[in-house]
Amino acid sequence: MGTGEFDLIARIRARVGTRGDVVLGIGDDAALLAPPPGKQLVVTADTLNDGIHFPHDTAPADLGWKALAVNLSDLAAMGAAPTWCTLSLSLPQSDAAWIDGFLDGFLDLAARHGIALVGGDTTRGPLSISVTAMGLVEPGEPLRRDGARIGDDIWVTGTLGDAAGGLALLDRASGGALRERLDRPTPRVLAGRALRGIASACVDVSDGLLADLGHIALYSGVGARVDVDALPASDALCDAFDGPTRIALQAGGGDDYELCFTAPADARALVEAVSSKLCLRITRIGRIVADEGVQPVRTDGEPWTPPRRGYDHFVTS
């Protein structure tokens, strides 16, 4: 308590890892980095605000993890290899124990993906965490939103709806595995890397499957037909919710940070090989069609109406 800004920065600086391409990390007016020749730079920025993007009781270590994870997820959706990040942290008061906990989660995930924290600032204000993450790709390799073609399969990694399920169960004791998925999402960085040259378009599922798939449809100028009965569910989600609620959570719930991607039908064996190699469930959930928009249907072809389409931070549904 009572630790000043410069002490907090010193505390952060003492713990961060580095990389060979970091010429100058935390401590000067700006970081100095040496990108390798010929690569393209991938840059994304995402903010988490108290009570909006995470429950108020979230542990500092989980917040540290999640603040980086949501940014790594965007890099994953581009097929990029994570390299460097900055952290802007607003805290109501200076609290060394809080910072230490936050760094436990943030730096644990950073080390797993070899990303170096190279700068940022700490300021006084309502709890808010902004991260900008950078990564590298070869030109021509990035997974974009605009490459889906009619006839492509639609796939999704992992399972859907767990984070939204965890949020719905906040007040119940039973939310353990789901709450873990809400607090500690797994950015699919390895999957994004492996899908370069296979996926025709890719997004991460942050706002909800149907909403995020809508971006692929819109940018690619196509439609997407999704079989909601085919959406992958975890055992924990199946145990906690009845069928209709479960499907609504899977189709519309945000914060899963899985990858939703399209690929030509003749690439199925390649996708399955990625799944097998990474030991990661990858499920075919639909097909790109000519009609505009996202069309959720049951297996029998009947339309399915979502109670809620994604999560818009400025619209209370």
Next chain:
Amino acid sequence: MGTGEFDLIARIRARVGTRGDVVLGIGDDAALLAPPPGKQLVVTADTLNDGIHFPHDTAPADLGWKALAVNLSDLAAMGAAPTWCTLSLSLPQSDAAWIDGFLDGFLDLAARHGIALVGGDTTRGPLSISVTAMGLVEPGEPLRRDGARIGDDIWVTGTLGDAAGGLALLDRASGGALRERLDRPTPRVLAGRALRGIASACVDVSDGLLADLGHIALYSGVGARVDVDALPASDALCDAFDGPTRIALQAGGGDDYELCFTAPADARALVEAVSSKLCLRITRIGRIVADEGVQPVRTDGEPWTPPRRGYDHFVTS
């Protein structure tokens, strides 16, 4: 009012400028950029929070300007050429008019420096603006904090204390020119570029001259003797404050975003040529010495005691 996140992003996207090295700007999971070969990347991140970093009544256009300016100032202090930036904006409610005003200021300054806004996010939360700015330098060119040598001159661009004076006069009608300096600081990007190869160390004056010069002293392992009577003052500051108060504002006040740098004594003509070429006042204010720390003195050599050393965001003075 009631505009959703995606509408706000569309609003921003429709107005941003671009550059030839932006492969993919706002709209995908991340931006895709093509750094030129052989350059080093300079990265900085700074946040402005409502009531902490700016008065609550600050106009949206001024906020947009300042949020970018404080980051450009860090790039300037490294001698970097600005290239790209991201913007993470937390707003209590979605407000299209507010966003339009904010963009007026932000994009005006961005266009002046040829920096492209390539990504970020808009979220609900207490008003907070986080910008990460990137720039490029040739290897070996960056102005760092750790290069000051004993006997070097200490210089500062522009005038000091105006922003702190403007803040002190918030409740008075007379703060016009000073308030302008508080709300619309001028990042010294051209000066930073021109000082490559001349300055031995450089910082921007964001927390207050003595505090920021302290970083140069600490990182360079030297001391700094500053003649507080030599600190450059604007006419507006002289008109508004008596001598002792004025000096305190100049030596300790934050938010000026001038550059404070050191250079060998035999580089005086080069510094004066930069001043003349840029039509920018650059004043010699002291000398690097062997003793540790920053020593503010009067012209007669008597020590001057600052009422406040810089501004620490977590310490209320």
